[in-house]
Amino acid sequence: MDKYQAKQAADSVVSVLKEKFPKYLIQLTGGHFSGSTLSLKLDITVPNTQGEVESKEVTNFKKYAEDYGLSKSDLGQTFIFKGDLYKISGLLPNKRTFPILAVREYDNARFTFKSNHVKEMLLK
Secondary structure (H helix, E strand, C coil), rough: CHHHHHHHHHHHHHHHHHHCCCCEEEEEEEEEEEEEEEEEEEEEEEECCCCCCCCHHHHHHHHEEEEEEEEHHHHHCCEEEHHHHHHHHCCCCCCCCEEEEEECCCCCCEEEHHHHHHHEEEEC
């Protein structure tokens, strides 16, 4: 198995799981392959009592945003970096240098940023 085949297999597994279990948030968070074996790490989040599903990055943002100089209301806000539009999607507290998780709008690619840079770039 090469890297391309591993990515195709992982994407297929996640797609099937999302289709079979639509009420859960299913995220591929890691994995590795060796020879013909692929091992995947998945995060599966169940709905809370209000029926909402939040990733751990969203929960972390709501809990710790102020510790990073941001507001809870900054979740979902947008900013421009190097000409591209990004949306704040969570917080990774174990990534000390680049803890703010954002999604690039045009392709949904995930990136991490320094909190002080995000604070300066926020479009309000």
